[in-house]
Amino acid sequence: MNRLKQIIAETDLVFIAICATCSGLSVFSMYSIFKHMSLMETVRPVIVQLGASVIGIVAAFIISFVDYKELCRLYKAHMTVAIGLMVLCMFIGFAPQGTTNKAWIALPFGLSLQPSEVLKISTILTLSHFFEKYKYNINEVKILVKLIGIALIPVAFVLIQKDDGTLLVYLVMIACMFFAAGVSPRLIGAAVAACVAALPVLWFGNILDEYQKSRILALFNPDEYASVMWQQNMGRISIGSGRIIGKGFLVDTHNNTPLAYNDFIFSFIAESMGFVGTVLVLLLIVFLWLKILLIARRSADVSGSLICVGVFGMMMAQTVINIGMNLSLMPVIGITLPLFSAGGTSVVVIYCAIGLVLSVARHNPKALFDGGL
Numbered sequence: 001m002n003r004l005k006q007i008i009a010e011t012d013l014v015f016i017a018i019c020a021t022c023s024g025l026s027v028f029s030m031y032s033i034f035k036h037m038s039l040m041e042t043v044r045p046v047i048v049q050l051g052a053s054v055i056g057i058v059a060a061f062i063i064s065f066v067d068y069k070e071l072c073r074l075y076k077a078h079m080t081v082a083i084g085l086m087v088l089c090m091f092i093g094f095a096p097q098g099t100t101n102k103a104w105i106a107l108p109f110g111l112s113l114q115p116s117e118v119l120k121i122s123t124i125l126t127l128s129h130f131f132e133k134y135k136y137n138i139n140e141v142k143i144l145v146k147l148i149g150i151a152l153i154p155v156a157f158v159l160i161q162k163d164d165g166t167l168l169v170y171l172v173m174i175a176c177m178f179f180a181a182g183v184s185p186r187l188i189g190a191a192v193a194a195c196v197a198a199l200p201v202l203w204f205g206n207i208l209d210e211y212q213k214s215r216i217l218a219l220f221n222p223d224e225y226a227s228v229m230w231q232q233n234m235g236r237i238s239i240g241s242g243r244i245i246g247k248g249f250l251v252d253t254h255n256n257t258p259l260a261y262n263d264f265i266f267s268f269i270a271e272s273m274g275f276v277g278t279v280l281v282l283l284l285i286v287f288l289w290l291k292i293l294l295i296a297r298r299s300a301d302v303s304g305s306l307i308c309v310g311v312f313g314m315m316m317a318q319t320v321i322n323i324g325m326n327l328s329l330m331p332v333i334g335i336t337l338p339l340f341s342a343g344g345t346s347v348v349v350i351y352c353a354i355g356l357v358l359s360v361a362r363h364n365p366k367a368l369f370d371g372g373l
Contacts, residue, residue, distance in 0.1 A: 011358065012291070015288070015291050015354075016057065016354075016358075018284055019057070019060075019354060022288075022338075022339040022340060023056075023339055025269070026265065026339060026340045026341070027050045029268055029269055030046045031043070032250055032268075033254075033261045035250060044110070045261060048111070049347065052344040053339075053351075056348045056351025057351060059352050059355055061355065063352055063355025063358070064361075065362070067363050068304060068356055068359040069301075069304075069363070071125050071356070072125050072126075072132070073129065074125075078125065079123075081122075082122040082154075085105065085119075086115045086116065086119060089103060089104070093105060093161075101162060103115070103161050103163050112344075113345055114346070116157075117346055117349040118345070118349060119154050119157065120169075120173070120349060121349060121352055121356070122154070123170070124173070124307055124311065124314070124353070124356070125307065125356070127174065127177050128306040128307045130146075130147055131177065131303065132302045132303035132306075135302045138182055138183060139182075139183060139184050144187065154170065155167065155171070164212065164333050165333030165335040166334075168333070168335075172314075172317035173310055174313075175188070176309050176310065176312065176316075177306050177310050177313065180296070181306060212331075215331035215333070219328065219331060229328070231257065231259070231264070232325065232326075232332060233328070234256070234267075235260075235325075236326075236327065236328055237255050238257050238264075238267040238268060239267050239270040239278075239327070241255065241271055242270045242271040242272065242273065243274050244274045245277075246270070247274075249272045254271055255271065261342045262343065263322065263325060263326075263332065263334060263336065263337075263341060264325075266337055269340075270326075285315075285319055289315065292308050293312055295308050295360055299364055300364045301364075305360075308360055311353040311356060314353065315350070318336060318338050319338060322336060322341070
């Protein structure tokens with residue numbers, strides 16, 4: 001009994017409760033979407049989402065007991081497995097309905113696995129290990145080149161898959177970790193300048209496919225690319241029709257936004273709960289961000305801090321991109337809203353990342369949650 005009390009005392013139950021609230025809203029929203037579409041015979045995605053959320057919460061709790069330092073030191077093992085899955089995906093990968101990238105591996109019972117999601121966790125742990133190792137001479141040219149080379153390994157595999165959305169998330173996540181690790185702002189600025197200089201090469205060098213270019217051009221000329229913008233236009237109509245307090249969930253007056261249960265679940269929630277609901281969702285997400293950053297700030301070592309920063313960068317990038325897609329501020333590039341959008345692998349991986357953050361909190365000598373958020 002005393003051990004149980006100690007476990008409860010060492011676990012940030014508020015953090016987990018907020019995550020569970022997001023998952024609960026996700027599952028209920030998906031149920032409402034399929035009921036509205038009279039597709040309850042295809043309710044399988046709802047069951048998968050519920051199962052993934054439960055598995056994810058349990059996984060987060062278990063991972064929180066594992067010392068994150070050991071996981072960092074085991075980078076060779078989990079990076080090998082993650083890259084192995086990416087290589088396997090090149091040969092047997094498939095693209096689910098509504099996607100174009102063969103970035104999934106079929107599993108028994110109709111399930112699937114997206115290896116690039118698994119690789120995110122390994123990338124965060126691996127970079128955190130090396131940043132800890134080289135924390136005193138990180139800005140030496142030789143060390144910095146080595147760190148960049150390590151970071152580019154997972155990026156290269158994602159680039160091969162031509163998954164632009166996931167690639168962008170990786171770049172933001174890694175950039176956040178480099179910045180937090182103390183890399184010289186001048187070097188970071190030079191890297192950003194190089195990326196900007198490379199944009200014309202991407203556009204005119206036949207690297208981007210025509211459909212990718214059309215999604216970008218549609219943002220600036222929606223009338224000419226009306227067919228490209230149709231999904232986003234439907235999403236914006238859904239957001240606007242929710243007004244202040246929304247229409248409610250289990251009603252028959254929702255707009256039929258394509259893939260509302262996945263990339264555009266934010267638009268469905270906005271239509272169901274209105275402006276008040278969207279503010280609530282954003283507050284839940286921002287609270288998670290702040291909690292993660294608070295744990296990062298109070299961590300006793302570099303690796304713990306950077307694990308948290310990496311998780312923050314991943315969740316922040318996905319959230320900004322996804323909501324930007326829903327508001328027609330960014331092209332549709334297939335990025336999920338963390339903990340909300342459908343996707344078993346994505347949900348479980350997000351919870352595993354949260355488990356790493358909780359591990360940092362649990363295995364630091366300080367009481368991280370005394371005061372603060």
